[in-house]
Amino acid sequence: MPTPLGHTLTGVIIHTIIRKKRKKKQSCQSWMCLLFCIIFSSLPDIDFISLSNSSNGFLLPGVGLSWENHHGPTHSLGFVILTMLVVMVVARIFQKNWKQWGFISGLCVFCHVFMDTLIVKKGLMLFYPLSTHRISLVTGFPFGYSPEMGFVGFVVISAVEEAIILGCILAIVWRIMR
């Protein structure tokens, strides 16, 4: 998995690009837009939240964190479209730039799904709800997992790799988009 650090950096990269591309749009220049990009770049991992009675209650009574449903329907192109539609409707109620916010939210969620497709061995149901067939583009690099690492070791190594790779991409994009 890309860790939360990887998804956060992806959100920052997306914001850096759209901020430059949409210079005239004041709404893309704000901290709110940056926060929006970071939140939507991590949104598919909302499936970590479990509402079952057997939940560990980590967050609230009856609401906990669980791997059980992770990499399910929220990691699909169907969820990308659903997110865009919901954001467009909500944005339209509150302001004019509904197309822009819909596009940005869709781009952020799509990047999350794409990145996970590269590292989730069991694959993702990309075409859910049309198909539950899992598709994986795992190459083993750069986020390869081996059992000897242990879970914590894997997360730490992944975070370091993401910090280096995505940090370099961010630095390059930042310089180009200045």
Ligand SMILES: [Zn+2]
């Ligand atoms: Zn994910």
